[in-house]
Amino acid sequence: QSALTQPPSASGSPGQSVTISCTGTSNDVGGYNYVSWYQQHPGKAPKFMIYEVSKRPSGVPDRFSGSKSGNTASLTVSGLQAEDEADYYCSSYAGSNNFELVFGGGTKLTVL
């Protein structure tokens, strides 16, 4: 069982927006602004999409945005495109007493 909870699946039609949630606790998501998101296509390595809750690394389209409220972080993909179909994983720092990084179980995003 993953430390962070994500819905197993999400879907939307091309051009629409979809939001994926990532729920943790005050010991991880709620306690630190170190939430990141990764995109993974089948058989490929994960790709860095969002860091520190809402910042985009260079090269990531602004269609991808992140936010956080309390113990829940969210990734929103606007203007869905076919190539956005992938698995998405959230991650958070969780180390109050010792260093720990935790991931969500992943969400399969389907573009209808």
Added chain:
Amino acid sequence: EVQLVESGGGLVQPGGSLRLSCAASGFTFTTYSMNWVRQAPGKGLEWVSYISRSSSTKYYADSVKGRFTISRDNAKNSLYLQMNSLRDEDTAVYYCARDFNSGYEFDYWGQGTLVTVSS
């Protein structure tokens, strides 16, 4: 171009050992902390271990603490993971991943190497 290339995976019996390597190129290896992250077949990602630029600081997930050892050779631009007392549940693709900035995010990942623990 940043490249991370893992090697050393394979089939090993429970209780056995394996050493993974990650060859880094396209960036100044000595200026980045590094990590190992694994993914069991059909499952999600799991952080395994972290090592600082100078190897002075190392962290491990509870699931591997005492069995796995992370190390690096900055002269060879290489990262390693020594895995001992392997268990069935260690079966996974192991990725090396470069630390982005603070130690909590990974901006570049290798393609992974598969470790299968089975009798």
